[in-house]
Amino acid sequence: xxxxxxxxxxxIPYPGNIEKRVVIGxxxxxxxxxxxxxxxPPGTASPWHxxxxxxEVFVLAGSGLAIxxxxxxxxxxxxxxxxxxxxxxxLKNNGQDTFRFMCLVPLRGxxxx
Amino acid sequence: xxxxxxxxxxxIPYPGNIEKRVVIGxxxxxxxxxxxxxxxPPGTASPWHxxxxxxEVFVLAGSGLAIxxxxxxxxxxxxxxxxxxxxxxxLKNNGQDTFRFMCLVPLRGxxxx
Numbered sequence: 001x002x003x004x005x006x007x008x009x010x011x012i013p014y015p016g017n018i019e020k021r022v023v024i025g026x027x028x029x030x031x032x033x034x035x036x037x038x039x040x041p042p043g044t045a046s047p048w049h050x051x052x053x054x055x056e057v058f059v060l061a062g063s064g065l066a067i068x069x070x071x072x073x074x075x076x077x078x079x080x081x082x083x084x085x086x087x088x089x090x091l092k093n094n095g096q097d098t099f100r101f102m103c104l105v106p107l108r109g110x111x112x113x
Numbered sequence: 114x115x116x117x118x119x120x121x122x123x124x125i126p127y128p129g130n131i132e133k134r135v136v137i138g139x140x141x142x143x144x145x146x147x148x149x150x151x152x153x154p155p156g157t158a159s160p161w162h163x164x165x166x167x168x169e170v171f172v173l174a175g176s177g178l179a180i181x182x183x184x185x186x187x188x189x190x191x192x193x194x195x196x197x198x199x200x201x202x203x204l205k206n207n208g209q210d211t212f213r214f215m216c217l218v219p220l221r222g223x224x225x226x
Contacts, residue, residue: 001179001181001183001186001194001195001196001197001200001202002194002195003179003186003188003192003193003194003195004192004193005191005192005193006171006191006192006193007191023171023193024169024195028195029167029195029197030167030169030195031167031198032145032146032166032167032219033145033146033169033217033219035169035171035193035217053145054142054143054144054145056137056143056146056148056217058119058136058148058215066114066116068114070114073114073116075116078118078119078120079116079117079118080116080117080118080119080136080137080148081114081115081116082114082115082137082141082142082143083114084114084142085144087114089114102171102215104146104148104169104217106145106146
């Protein structure tokens, strides 16, 4: 059993002053999927992109927009978002505070060791 | 893209007045892993058990103990716990409020459709 607070995980800089933390990944022994936490400062957004694997997202703090080809949906703490492989998407901070969410991917979706 | 607040997911009764919510699973299209959220009332604990798949846990609220053969470790919001396949474990509420955590497993670890 390995226990670590996400705040103790070094942040990996991500384009746009976004911080990424790989909380549970292959280095911690994860054999199937990876737990990452993203902090988006006000006004920032993840890239508008798609890839060949799914996201399972859970909003921890702040206020954001979940954006897909179908439009924008406001999201906040307690909201879970499933983004299937191949779907264009972005997550945007539309509030005044940090927009923090967990984003889990299968192993092949995260290159950080 | 599918968005749902975990509070809107019907709770599945679990032994000991524990509530389980399968927030993102096969029914939502998850192909690799399943997001569940557990609410443990004060004084309750998950069974002392092991199985042939891993857990990735993230504490959302309350105060608990992560128990393994190596002992008990206090955990709280922001703590992530990796429990490898085959390791005996239990999570226990040792506080006065609901102990809430996310517990993700590979598909074969969750039988709820």
